[in-house]
């Protein structure tokens with residue numbers, strides 16, 4: 001029996017360590033496959049021997065606990081907010097106050113990034129995470145321990161020489177890239193996108209099903225050790241030690257010895273924050289020496305030994321001229337504010353998205369209102385307020401439209417959905433062109449030579465009504481169109497011909513079935529292998545597929561129950577599109593397993609897509625952005641300068657297409 005216990009404990013320790021290598025250090029030592037196998041072994045053992053249960057086992061990362069109510073917990077040490085500063089003068093004032101109190105001319109400061117996320121207080125005892133509480137009102141917060149355990153950058157078990165009891169604070173964030181991916185997935189499923197990473201992170205912590213939280217790409221940066229008795233001399237030392245115990249500490253902090261150093265740090269990060277993969281809203285400056293921190297203490301609201309410097313988010317007022325409404329390919333209606341153009345952050349802003357009716361109601365918007373527009377991390381500016389006092393006496397409230405702006409059919413709005421929808425699937429022009437535009441888009445059929453405007457042009461000239469019609473286009477019709485040169489026409493036909501090679505999973509995605517985004521399409525294609533199998537499967541059979549729920553299954557069944565859709569598929573099949581999984585797509589080797597490539601530049605022998613396929617067929621992965629996880633940059637000529645800079649910084653080697661082929665040919 002004892003040997004089983006030992007076995008379980010060894011497995012747990014091993015998995016804790018590999019989790020750390022992977023998520024905190026970004027340097028995995030075993031393959032994902034081996035990790036999963038070990039985890040499965042542990043899951044089995046824990047099931048078999050519940051007497052050796054450990055609430056901090058690596059198996060708790062996958063979630064499972066359902067939390068009905070989050071208990072309110074009083075903080076042992078209050079979670080203060082930070083005093084804010086917005087200028088060099090503010091900082092100088094703060095520095096003068098410090099000098100008055102401490103009389104030290106050689107003060108040292110630790111500057112850190114101010115991560116824009118949700119703060120969390122973690123309690124560790126004997127190296128184990130025992131409690132995680134949100135900030136709440138600073139005096140008491142919510143116990144979200146079960147949800148926090150699913151965040152892989154937070155250690156469940158510490159390593160090294162840690163104190164027997166302490167608390168540590170940090171910020172939970174969602175990286176920009178992950179956030180964009182989350183929203184792309186939501187959009188492809190016909191759901192409303194999330195507003196920003198911070199709110200999404202905050203909402204995630206309050207989900208009742210920790211399995212759902214485990215699926216969210218949450219990460220955590222730690223920045224403050226809190227104890228009743230001081231254990232280190234400086235903040236710098238605290239961070240270095242926390243790093244040793246296995247915490248994720250950002251390496252962006254800097255020790256500064258003058259206001260000039262601090263200003264330099266601020267200027268650097270203000271200019272470079274765009275390049276970070278997460279959002280920051282300022283800089284936090286801390287007195288480095290803990291003795292001094294204790295001496296300075298706290299006001300009723302914030303520590304005297306720390307101050308935040310807030311970056312400016314640019315805001316400007318302008319007039320709301322009108323609201324127009326866009327119809328998406330799924331029939332969803334999006335209101336868009338048309339603004340009197342104003343210069344903001346170097347570009348003229350003329351429009352801002354209003355998302356849906358709730359947004360309009362929130363500000364109770366009226367035509368001619370003076371609205372405040374802000375450009376945050378997002379590309380599309382948003383309306384963040386209204387200057388009510390400037391409202392006309394004769395105001396005109398914005399009334400959400402009742403009919404489709406394009407086909408005039410009555411709109412439908414379900415209680416459970418945020419959007420209004422036009423249900424005129426077959427005859428609403430923007431839905432028709434939207435579906436065809438989705439079909440030709442880069443991630444779907446990637447038809448070179450065709451763009452959104454050409455689709456509009458072809459549709460308005462009566463040449464296409466659905467995506468199958470694209471393949472029946474005639475050269476003599478196209479050439480008559482405005483702006484269509486012989487060369488462009490040729491390109492369209494080449495592009496269409498090439499698209500016949502696109503694999504089944506992408507064809508399936510291209511069909512534009514509601515809720516069937518790229519990931520779902522891939523899953524279904526792998527499961528059913530051909531469109532015939534898929535079309536003939538029942539709702540129950542679809543529901544059996546992992547992660548395919550009611551909504552997706554019903555939408556698929558609905559799609560194939562429409563005769564027009566089935567006819568179009570038969571036409572596409574005859575034309576020669578791939579409606580079966582390609583057997584030649586099956587893996588050739590595993591030589592590249594564990595390697596992640598980023599592809600950049602122009603190549604002589606292969607197209608980028610061919611290179612991606614070669615990597616995948618040999619067990620490797622590719623990614624579109626460089627991170628510390630990237631193993632190689634596969635570069636051609638003309639690699640982008642920002643990419644070059646980044647790989648230099650991360651010391652990532654560049655290889656050529658020939659090098660890649662050589663790597664593949666080395667297979668045993």
Ligand code: AMP
Nearest residue numbers: 081082112113114115118119171223284
């Ligand atoms: P505020 O909410 O604007 O008063 O700012 C205080 C908050 O900044 C804290 O509650 C933390 O959640 C957050 N914060 C982000 N990064 C840091 C950091 N490096 N050090 C301290 N607090 C930080």
Ligand code: ZN
Nearest residue numbers: 404407422428
């Ligand atoms: Zn319509």
